[in-house]
Amino acid sequence: DTEVTQTPKHLVMGMTNKKSLKCEQHMGHRAMYWYKQKAKKPPELMFVYSYEKLSINESVPSRFSPECPNSSLLNLHLHALQPEDSALYLCASSPDTGFDGYTFGSGTRLTVV
Amino acid sequence: GIQVEQSPPDLILQEGANSTLRCNFSDSVNNLQWFHQNPWGQLINLFYIPSGTKQNGRLSATTVATERYSLLYISSSQTTDSGVYFCAVDRSNTGKLIFGQGTTLQVKP
Numbered sequence: 001d002t003e004v005t006q007t008p009k010h011l012v013m014g015m016t017n018k019k020s021l022k023c024e025q026h027m028g029h030r031a032m033y034w035y036k037q038k039a040k041k042p043p044e045l046m047f048v049y050s051y052e053k054l055s056i057n058e059s060v061p062s063r064f065s066p067e068c069p070n071s072s073l074l075n076l077h078l079h080a081l082q083p084e085d086s087a088l089y090l091c092a093s094s095p096d097t098g099f100d101g102y103t104f105g106s107g108t109r110l111t112v113v
Numbered sequence: 114g115i116q117v118e119q120s121p122p123d124l125i126l127q128e129g130a131n132s133t134l135r136c137n138f139s140d141s142v143n144n145l146q147w148f149h150q151n152p153w154g155q156l157i158n159l160f161y162i163p164s165g166t167k168q169n170g171r172l173s174a175t176t177v178a179t180e181r182y183s184l185l186y187i188s189s190s191q192t193t194d195s196g197v198y199f200c201a202v203d204r205s206n207t208g209k210l211i212f213g214q215g216t217t218l219q220v221k222p
Contacts, residue, residue, distance in 0.1 A: 031208050033208060037154075041214075042199055042201075042212035042213065042214055042215055043156070043199075043210075043212055044212075045209055045210065045211075048207065048208045048209060050208065055207070055208070056207060056208065056209055058209075088154055090156065092156075094208065097203075097206055097207055097208030098143055098144050098203055098205075098206025098207065098208060099144075099161075099206075100146075100161035101158075101161075102146060102158050102161070102210070103158060104148075104155070104156040104157075104158075106153070106154065106155050107154050107155075109154070
């Protein structure tokens with residue numbers, strides 16, 4: 001299995017809702033990442049998990065809460081989002097930080113209404 | 114922080130043409146990767162190339178680390194090559210990839 005699987009593919013949520021994005025890989029990768037991408041812009045790093053520990057938080061607002069329950073799974077919990085948080089959320093993994101084999105999922109397209 | 118500049122920002126080619134995309138970076142890096150994002154949003158890793166030259170089919174890449182630039186060559190372009198090409202760098206192997214603004218390529222049949 002050489003894929004990173006993200007669910008759901010599309011999500012529409014209200015500003016008072018709580019939802020979660022899920023990311024899974026079975027390549028034995030020990031680094032996992034969340035990126036946010038706005039239309040016609042490059043991906044921007046949000047969080048890095050290395051060996052299931054949060055190693056980088058790029059000053060992301062607390063309404064985004066990451067979780068790494070095990071080495072294969074990464075979640076992003078969302079609550080009280082704003083319309084400007086609407087974007088493509090990409091998960092990625094790599095064997096370790098800074099190495100080849102960086103693999104992205106196909107993303108969750110999030111719309112906040 | 115490190116700056117990553119890509120050129121040209123947009124490129125339109127006829128099928129079969131060749132092209133060169135450039136990525137300049139402002140500081141030394143330990144990790145440089147090229148990605149292709151297709152029109153559906155999927156990012157595909159093309160090359161991991163912090164230095165040297167690599168080839169994969171019609172694509173090749175060269176990074177001259179001492180001069181802080183990397184080039185991506187696309188030969189005999191096909192319509193399926195359309196999309197956005199990103200260069201991304203990591204200064205210190207933290208996993209924090211910094212992306213350039215991308216080159217949007219359109220290949221016309």
